[in-house]
Amino acid sequence: MHRPDMNTEIPETSDIITAAMIVVGDEILSGRTRDTNAAHLASVMTAIGVDLVEVRFVADDEDAIIEAVNTLRARNTYVFTSGGIGPTHDDITADSVAKAFGLPCDHDERALEVLATHYETKGVEFTDARKRMARIPEGAGLIDNPISKAPGFLIGNVHVMAGVPRIFEAMLDNVAGALRTGRKLTSKTIKCTYGEGTIGVPLGKVQENNPDTIIGSYPKYEGEKFSTDIVIRGADEAAIDKAYIEVEAMLYDLSKR
Amino acid sequence: MHRPDMNTEIPETSDIITAAMIVVGDEILSGRTRDTNAAHLASVMTAIGVDLVEVRFVADDEDAIIEAVNTLRARNTYVFTSGGIGPTHDDITADSVAKAFGLPCDHDERALEVLATHYETKGVEFTDARKRMARIPEGAGLIDNPISKAPGFLIGNVHVMAGVPRIFEAMLDNVAGALRTGRKLTSKTIKCTYGEGTIGVPLGKVQENNPDTIIGSYPKYEGEKFSTDIVIRGADEAAIDKAYIEVEAMLYDLSKR
Numbered sequence: 001m002h003r004p005d006m007n008t009e010i011p012e013t014s015d016i017i018t019a020a021m022i023v024v025g026d027e028i029l030s031g032r033t034r035d036t037n038a039a040h041l042a043s044v045m046t047a048i049g050v051d052l053v054e055v056r057f058v059a060d061d062e063d064a065i066i067e068a069v070n071t072l073r074a075r076n077t078y079v080f081t082s083g084g085i086g087p088t089h090d091d092i093t094a095d096s097v098a099k100a101f102g103l104p105c106d107h108d109e110r111a112l113e114v115l116a117t118h119y120e121t122k123g124v125e126f127t128d129a130r131k132r133m134a135r136i137p138e139g140a141g142l143i144d145n146p147i148s149k150a151p152g153f154l155i156g157n158v159h160v161m162a163g164v165p166r167i168f169e170a171m172l173d174n175v176a177g178a179l180r181t182g183r184k185l186t187s188k189t190i191k192c193t194y195g196e197g198t199i200g201v202p203l204g205k206v207q208e209n210n211p212d213t214i215i216g217s218y219p220k221y222e223g224e225k226f227s228t229d230i231v232i233r234g235a236d237e238a239a240i241d242k243a244y245i246e247v248e249a250m251l252y253d254l255s256k257r
Numbered sequence: 258m259h260r261p262d263m264n265t266e267i268p269e270t271s272d273i274i275t276a277a278m279i280v281v282g283d284e285i286l287s288g289r290t291r292d293t294n295a296a297h298l299a300s301v302m303t304a305i306g307v308d309l310v311e312v313r314f315v316a317d318d319e320d321a322i323i324e325a326v327n328t329l330r331a332r333n334t335y336v337f338t339s340g341g342i343g344p345t346h347d348d349i350t351a352d353s354v355a356k357a358f359g360l361p362c363d364h365d366e367r368a369l370e371v372l373a374t375h376y377e378t379k380g381v382e383f384t385d386a387r388k389r390m391a392r393i394p395e396g397a398g399l400i401d402n403p404i405s406k407a408p409g410f411l412i413g414n415v416h417v418m419a420g421v422p423r424i425f426e427a428m429l430d431n432v433a434g435a436l437r438t439g440r441k442l443t444s445k446t447i448k449c450t451y452g453e454g455t456i457g458v459p460l461g462k463v464q465e466n467n468p469d470t471i472i473g474s475y476p477k478y479e480g481e482k483f484s485t486d487i488v489i490r491g492a493d494e495a496a497i498d499k500a501y502i503e504v505e506a507m508l509y510d511l512s513k514r
Contacts (some may be wrong), residue, residue: 197342
């Protein structure tokens with residue numbers, strides 16, 4: 001498990017780039033809404049070579065947001081948040097993130113202009129509630145929102161983005177290209193009809209023989225029968241291929257018992 | 258927001274019972290597998306009157322599991338984990354939780370007996386890998402697994418359960434009845450076709466007038482149009498009804514503009 005020590009800073013020269021995510025919202029924790037942004041971020045990070053190492057769902061609660069932002073930004077290359085940047089009283093993410101950084105949070109001229117133009121074009125009143133969406137911590141960069149215009153923002157290494165999945169995904173598209181990326185993990189999957197109890201010991205030996213790969217075993221239970229996906233991950237394709245052949249040989253041995 | 262202070266112990270007499278969840282697994286953080294256990298736990302906790310206040314997805318990494326267990330068990334009534342208690346080398350949750358408590362983790366006689374009987378009945382060899390699933394921290398209580406028999410366990414206030422959703426859900430059914438429960442939040446939802454920018458200011462006033470409720474506003478974006486679900490939650494039905502009437506009056510006023 002080539003993970004950075006959790007308590008030390010990642011050196012600039014490291015080829016391991018880590019990210020963490022904070023999903024903000026009572027509606028997720030009450031079970032009312034099912035989060036899909038974490039899974040989307042996970043797939044995108046894996047594809048570009050950033051290790052997502054932690055996700056936290058926290059309530060619409062200032063202390064909880066501040067604690068998560070400050071803990072995770074200190075030990076990861078990047079943090080992404082989703083949710084709580086809309087125009088209503090329960091949207092407190094922007095203010096909470098500003099407090100985490102000890103920065104003032106006020107109406108941002110650039111954001112006000114984007115929104116004013118948008119609402120003027122649509123012939124919609126630019127209400128005080130809508131102006132709330134221009135509240136941005138001092139010194140933050142804006143993240144473009146091609147759908148409903150209200151921007152996200154980047155402050156330090158923290159990307160603050162919308163909770164509505166289509167907007168979260170569009171904002172992520174807009175920032176992903178600028179991220180520093182590291183080793184890209186690729187993977188090969190072998191599906192087998194053995195349960196984990198059968199493959200456990202020999203698979204552990206294959207892992208020992210192949211320390212440059214991470215071999216995971218994922219049981220599925222469908223109806224009355226277990227099956228298992230064996231996933232070999234790593235940054236080195238030759239190492240993955242070597243482990244793959246050993247897993248296949250292991251399964252062949254089991255089939256002859 | 259009637260949330261307990263995050264740094265103080267919840268008094269025994271409190272009617273607020275909190276829970277946190279730890280979802281363990283590289284496969285979730287890589288985007289390979291989509292977690293469904295958090296949403297299931299959230300719905301069950303809401304139904305029985307336990308406030309789920311935080312969820313963390315962590316990697317199959319001992320330090321990460323220990324940190325999450327020790328932080329969350331100290332400030333919540335209950336902690337639930339899912340994943341990492343199978344028979345393969347990458348299943349390290351039981352050992353990591355034992356370390357978090359400073360307890361030895363070894364083959365548990367009760368668990369060995371349950372598993373031995375199960376595999377004997379099935380005519381399946383009780384391999385060393387399968388015996389791994391009997392590793393339980395000293396002093397833990399077992400959580401029955403009606404599906405594949407390998408038990409979960411309860412140590413302190415931490416429930417350690419399987420990651421396979423059907424097994425996680427069955428284990429939760431087995432422990433939910435024994436939980437101390439508190440105020441049960443109920444909710445009423447009002448769907449409206451206004452965007453949040455339109456309702457933001459008046460809805461904030463309704464929230465101010467109704468401090469015994471938690472009013473949330475959840476935007477949806479379908480096609481070209483935003484709509485909003487307004488959700489009023491609380492422990493007091495009369496308070497919810499009062500807020501509900503004020504939201505309806507607010508929407509009626511908006512419709513006449």
